[in-house]
Amino acid sequence: DAGITQSPRYKITETGRQVTLMCHQTWSHSYMFWYRQDLGHGLRLIYYSAAADITDKGEVPDGYVVSRSKTENFPLTLESATRSQTSVYFCASSELAGTTYEQYFGPGTRLTVT
Amino acid sequence: RKEVEQDPGPFNVPEGATVAFNCTYSNSASQSFFWYRQDCRKEPKLLMSVYSSGNEDGRFTAQLNRASQYISLLIRDSKLSDSATYLCVVNRAHTGGGNKLTFGTGTQLKVEL
Numbered sequence: 001d002a003g004i005t006q007s008p009r010y011k012i013t014e015t016g017r018q019v020t021l022m023c024h025q026t027w028s029h030s031y032m033f034w035y036r037q038d039l040g041h042g043l044r045l046i047y048y049s050a051a052a053d054i055t056d057k058g059e060v061p062d063g064y065v066v067s068r069s070k071t072e073n074f075p076l077t078l079e080s081a082t083r084s085q086t087s088v089y090f091c092a093s094s095e096l097a098g099t100t101y102e103q104y105f106g107p108g109t110r111l112t113v114t
Numbered sequence: 115r116k117e118v119e120q121d122p123g124p125f126n127v128p129e130g131a132t133v134a135f136n137c138t139y140s141n142s143a144s145q146s147f148f149w150y151r152q153d154c155r156k157e158p159k160l161l162m163s164v165y166s167s168g169n170e171d172g173r174f175t176a177q178l179n180r181a182s183q184y185i186s187l188l189i190r191d192s193k194l195s196d197s198a199t200y201l202c203v204v205n206r207a208h209t210g211g212g213n214k215l216t217f218g219t220g221t222q223l224k225v226e227l
Contacts, residue, residue, distance in 0.1 A: 035217075042118075042201070042219035043158070058214075090157055102148075103215060105157035 006106035023091030032074040036087040081113045118218040137185040137202030146205035
């Protein structure tokens, strides 16, 4: 199916474990983003990527690692999960188009770290 | 100070009412402005862009005041289906290339019978 998908949709893990959240888009958009959403903070940018093999830090990158070997995939890894990383994670993609810059979001991954 | 500030609400309004949301942003370098809608436990989706001249899309009207760094969204004839959280979003170019979106924490709207 066309669009942007995330997996898993729900994940419970223990403190200290490594977790990878997957994101896949079928539009061949250049830009991909990872956000986390927490009460009182809104959506905060973790990392973004302008193209394959190009990534950069966002507002809250500590404790996270990303890679982008293929345009369509942008996995997010929590190297050693902490309780403070319990959140809803959204992946998004966009293609610069005039002044629109609309970002399309995946359905989100709800991560709980115990 | 947050880069984008919104009244969190909730705004509880009867069906058919007109409701207005306000948003202020702190970075004068912001270039583009949007309203996104987010339903409960769902992903955000673009509702409309906001232009300096003001723009309208059906029952929704968005306004931008660059001098005051203020954005508004007006919803007329509210429907039950308008119940959602409305996110104010600003966009500015950054040194790494591309564009960075900064999201407000959202204003919750509940439309009641």
